[in-house]
Amino acid sequence: MTALSLRRIAEEALADIAIRSPARLALGPERETCWGKELPGFGIRSYASGRSLYVVQARMGGRTRTITLCSTALISRRQALDVARRILLRAQVDEDPADARKRTRANPPFDSFLALFWERISPKWKPSTLVTNDQYRRLYLNGAFGRKGVDKITQADVAQWFASAAERGGQGGANRVMSILKAAFNKAEDWGMRPANSNPCSGIRLYPQMRFARFLREEELARLGVALQSEAMDSPLHVAAIALLLLTGCRLSEIGGLLWSEVVGRRLKLTDSKTGPRTVWLGEEAARLLQSVSQSGRAEVFWNERTGKPICIRSFWYDFRRRHGFEGLRIHDLRHSFASHGAAMSETLPMIGKLLGHANIQSTARYAHLDDCDLINIAEIIGNCLERLVA
Template sequence: MGANGHVLPEKSSQNHLISGATDGREGEGETNERKVRLNGNIARRRPGKEMIEYWDKDLPGFGLRVHPSGRRTWFVMFRQRRKQRRVSLGTSRQITAREARRLARDKLIEVALDGLPTRKTDRSGSKQAPLMRDYAERFWADYARHWKPSTQRGNCGSIKRHILPAFGNRRVNEITKADVLFWRDGFAERTGTFNRTIPILSVMMTYAEKLGLRPRGSNPCRGTPRYKRKRMERFLSAREYGQLASALIDFEVENPLVVAAIRLLIYTGARCGEIEKLRWEWVQEPRLMLPDSKTGAKIIYLNRQAVSVIAMIPDRTASGLLFPSTRDPDKPTKLSMYWPDIRNRAALPDVRLHDLRHSFASTAIRDNISLMVIGKLLGHALAETTSRYAHLSDEVVADAAERVSGSIARLVGVGR
């Protein structure tokens, strides 16, 4: 028993924990409960028609919940400060039974020691680690300067809105993988937000290791899976390109600079921000020499059509923006303000500006240009980024194989 009355659960408390879990459940229906030795074999059992909870007979409070859908979640249940809590440890796909048992045991020990006097040093011998909310200020002062301004704004918001509310009152060296997995479960309806935030927390934990605030190699984010999301891939067909061309001709009367910018997106496959912020001093035909981009310095190669678009822009100067805002010539035009009107005129309401970049890659693949060359045209820093278009290449190869086999069939008389 700890100083504040917390007790590390023993085998005799198993029934109490199980009954507490069942009584506290709302709206989940009746659940079957079984005592077993939790291991990989149990985790591979077929799910039933009802939710089943397996409780470990050796480690009280450690359990596995099996949903009829097949989802299997490890958890640990305990009492802390007179309240019963259930902490998710991750799914059977994320962590093994052995790792889940270790996480559950660590959590139960942590609860049992809650309130007891602690030493002022952690295992690494460093001074007592600060609270996350205090450490965040030190981290930001040291690290944020290495990010671009737009990245700083996004990461600052993620730290304030998602990381500090969850971990702000925890000490930097106390955050465990179980805590991170439990935090992850709270983003089930905001999977994209979690996928963008977990790398920031991981960087914070790694930097804490370098400062001696956590033991080396203890980053609790390591191995935490991101949510799988369906990639939004939209490629324009030949007919849709025609629709868009007609809409641009129609809109050109109202705003020729916006139309010129969008045509550059179509012909170069550049990112929207790269064209919006394009400056005359970077135009060195037949190239655009960008000093900075999402992946660093970048060369955008201009084809004949892109060169023609730039040549038609009036009032060319030695420096300054190609597409300045009508309200403030020192600020770039925001194409996203005009795109909804243009795509509606083209009867393409589901097409995003970024889909013009995807369509550029799709067309290049249909023209038998290799993925390596496409990656250079798009300015991808990693080959893995270009590989998302590999399935389009497969379709081109399959079509070629079909044409070749058809020709051979005609030659041998099968097609007669």
């Protein structure tokens, strides 16, 4: 083929393009997409040839992608919408790797988050709560999840940690520290460090609460009184503190940390208790007991001059109960006895709850119960009454 022939073919081709171009321009663009209003990202793409396809546009893998479903001739628009919804839902669930990397860099490891949580939240706690929670943090929370990011901790991670905490510190302690951890993860959601409703503590059942089943009956109380009198000469402060626990129904921390400034006449004006500031009313015997305690010039009522710090009631109690045959009797059972004897004397639960400083009636109901003998006696009284009525 000569050079002249090649030139002629090229000229004819250019002439043909010039002839056909106006017609192509008149047809408009090669394709056009019409996006539907019922579902963002769903549309129909039409071509100049007359062919039309269903398409879905979604962000995947860090960029926007368009997925072709099929020809509009094969399925109805409603069927195409169903398929498109599933694809868009899947795109929302699948994480964009780029976003994941950004979030991993932004979200701190658990220990750093815990420090931030403590810094922001602990100033709102009562002083006694702060002391307790600091101890739980040191024993169970610091290093609990290694360097794992706060947003990467799963329910399985928490379940494993919870079981380990129960083995080390008992089920009751594990339950209490779980409440701290759950509150921390709730804040992680509020602060944008975890997705909403993703708290890994949710759904993990706490260990069953221990039921208080023991209180001192009259003969046991008499024996306890004799035992305390036998120790009064050697340990007057410890004996006075234990007697005060029994006479007031106070918690160990409330009596162990009692200040002289909180003793106001026949009342204890406690500035810090489990439920916040509260008043404890003193009976005549309890008031006389406090008056017998010598003041050492310290702010604390039960101050040990020899050791230079408050007395340790719990340590004394462990030795005391062993010496006098009260094995298994806890200090908290003295509070329980106070409530139960109040119930036996027909005091109402609201009244007993007021004396104990309970925030709700359910707490009081756990303590104030009668034993089998009391129930049998009451059942017999009711039965005799009914028998007289139907006779």
